[in-house]
Amino acid sequence: MGALPEGNPWPESNRLATLREPDSFHAYVHIPFCEVRCGYCDFNTYTASELGEVSRSDFDSALISEIEFAANVLSESEIVPRQLSSVFFGGGTPSLMAGEQIHRILNQLSSKFGLAKDAEITLEANPESTSLELLEQLVSAGVNRISFGAQSFDPEVLSVLDRTHRPELLSPLVSYAKDLGLRTSIDLIYGAPGESIESWTATLDAAIALGTEHISAYSLIVEEGTKLATKIRRGLLADVDEDLNAQKHSLADQMFEAAGLRWYEVSNWGNPSVHNQAYWSSKNWWGFGPGAHSHINGNRFWNRKHPAAYQQALKTGSPAIGHEQIDELTHLTESIMLQLRTSEGLDRSVLSRAEVSASVVAKYLAEGKLTMEHNRIYVTKKGRLLVDGIALDLVSSIKA
Known part of the structure; x- marks a missing residue:
């Protein structure tokens, strides 16, 4: 797991400055538990042997404490957040938590902040730890969107990734989730060593056949320190x-579009996730749980990573280990890096305010990798696979 960035200490006053006006409000809840760690995973997750005295059975109490702390901080800072437009339970494996724990967490969020009438409430689920009974409990708790971590439908690829679930579990789970009224999403990963085009095509066919309204497909990134990275380095x-x-x-783009799932971000197709869009647009969100990051009114802060250290810090105050205030140029450059990846594109004024070189923009327009309509800049299909490099080139051209 990568190290957290350096930052300033959490303010002793427990007050956050308002550097930008409040926007829509969102909550991320990090569930750090996994039965086993996948070989490619660099997320902040822990198996039972790594948790020490931390208990999964009462971990919701720590999260509830942080929600109360957050409400107090916002009140003391005279920041009045809007009702929550989205809640996202990520991890880790949130489906390892009991339905009643999710219910208690959502009740606390609703009590302290309120939930918008049409709030999107998503929980990530591993097929092996999800039952029909759990899906019923989640619906009762208030969850209305479920995201299944499929990754692949090829057992050999799953083995390379150290995934433990069986692909055949997905179809009945998705079907029952839809019967319960849940919106459904599938996560896929492509690029595992040894995965052929034929294998990936079969995975895409299987994912599309499930009839979910949203699919994410991410290119595998080999993170240093992971089991997968070690195997590749050793030539295994x-x-x-x-x-x-x-x-x-x-x-993937061709097959998803043919199935009626339109791209809205380089790695996402279908009905857009409200929560994902909040991140890409730098909205306000509070990240609850170990290692979770938050962004409130131009303040960014992040929590201690290990669940034991996180719980201990909550006993005396903030679990945050770092804090920074985002200046206007940083905000603009991050907007370029994130929003250019989306189908909504980027307002041209962001480039001019950041003083991005007009000649660099003109080059990509001439090459057909960017296009401009009604003062918005969009990445074209030709430029989509290169978008991160294009955005970096634009940011690098900003005058010092």
């Missing part, structure tokens, strides 16, 4: 083939 597995990955992304 082939390295990721980026050219082949480009073909796989193009194939």
